[in-house]
Amino acid sequence: MNIAFPVPDEVPPDLYGRRERDPLLRVLERVMNAHMHPLRYRHRKDVAGESIDRSFPVVVVDRAVEAHDENVMGFALAAPDGGELPLWRAGAHIDVETPSGLLRQYSLCGDPADSRRYRIAVRRIPDGIGSVEMHDEVVLGTRLTIRGPRNAFAFAVPGHGSTADHLHFVAGGIGITPILPMVRLAHRLGVDWTMVYTGRSRDSLPFLGELREFGDNVTIRTDDVDGTPSAAVLLEGARSTSAIYACGPMPMIGTLDRGVARGTEFHFERFSASPIVDGVQFDVELARTGETVTVPADRSALDAIRTVRPDVAYSCRQGFCGTCRVPVVGGTDGMLVCTERTQGERVVLDI
Structure with missing residues (x-):
């Protein structure tokens, strides 16, 4: 979540300088371009009505332990042809599709001025399927599909x-x-x-x-x-x-x-959704198997469902990415099982 003041659509030229060969000015120019890129993207989609697929392949070109306890692994990602990657600015993240098909979100922690590499870092969580796979299966040369960058944590x-x-x-x-x-x-x-x-x-x-x-x-x-x-x-x-x-x-x-x-x-x-306050216990029926899962008053539907379906898709656990939206049987809208709940009513999900 981000409650920051909005960043203006234009960045004064005196902040970023002129187009010169000075390295610092090149860095600042790239930061400005990264700021303007998502504005251009929104304009194209909203005005022209285009449907733009922002997923693309990358390859792991570097892999290194980033913490002394060896539980944080850093990955450098590059385009397969070595070309430039989409621009980004501080606070942005990407969606990473792991080799097994899981979708996880990781913040970009490299340099926005580096147009040919993204850097992410993944902490190994003992029961975290995605993080364990990233640590154990993603090596130099592994090809991944990513989406983004997106920014829900903009820096002003x-x-x-x-x-x-x-x-x-x-x-x-x-x-x-x-x-x-x-x-x-x-x-x-x-x-x-x-x-x-x-x-x-x-x-x-x-x-x-x-x-x-x-x-x-x-x-x-x-x-x-x-x-x-x-x-x-x-x-x-x-x-x-x-x-x-x-x-x-x-x-x-x-x-x-x-x-x-x-x-x-x-x-x-x-890192996670807000604590559940004044929650009410309810039941979720998994339509494809007929199983019923009880969601406690202080836990999310996602937590409860994962006890019987550990491979259910999720990513941010905050409700804004939409990865965990599940169709509701007989309903018009899906349910974000990481954050949404009922007031005690039973719900049937297409799982």
Whole structure:
């Protein structure tokens, strides 16, 4: 989820400079183009009525462990012919179709100025079918199909789409992936910024080596040394005039949400759906088998269905990607089983 202020459709030329050979200016020019690309895409689809398939093949050209506990694997993806890939901007993600056909979403954590490579990082989850497959089956030379890039976590530069004069980033574990390109862009532009990076232990945190170049701008806080961070700890370095960007698990986002002052520009992306509040237990019938699954008041239909159908398709668990939409028998619309539920009524799904 992202509650950021909207980014303007035009970026002032004095931010990105003229078309010169200077490397920094080339980087900034590419950032501007990445910003404008999704606007062009929306215009073509809405005005011309075109149906555009944004899926395309890539090949794994690099694979490396990114955390000392070896549970985070980084992948570099390139076009099979070595050509340029679609533009993207900080905060974007891609849908990755694994060799077995699963669809998973991963944030782009590389450099938007690199037009020929995407980089993603995948944390291995012991019972996560998709992450285990990415770690064990996806090797150098593996061909994948991806879709996107899409951006539900847009980054606004202070003075150009943001009224803040300082940026404060908060990343929890693998939540560093969408934050890292934002940090790099802020650093290149000379924007005043700070960051708190938290996780279970230093060994579990990916990209620590890359963050060293930013020196004291980055503060590391780990549970095994410092305990579970409070809002005050997570907001260390932030000001009343800061825009805050955060990505991480729901408890961290919840802590921040309670600690951020009213009126603060707060942008966030979370790993899972919001906690279920005042839920009601209901039954789901799987039409193709006749099985009935009871969905507890505090769990999603997706969680309950996966106990008997672990291969049911899902991706973001937040309701915006649509991967887990399942046809309702006798209904006109499908049900997003990761977030939608009934008020106790039985529902029959085409599973």
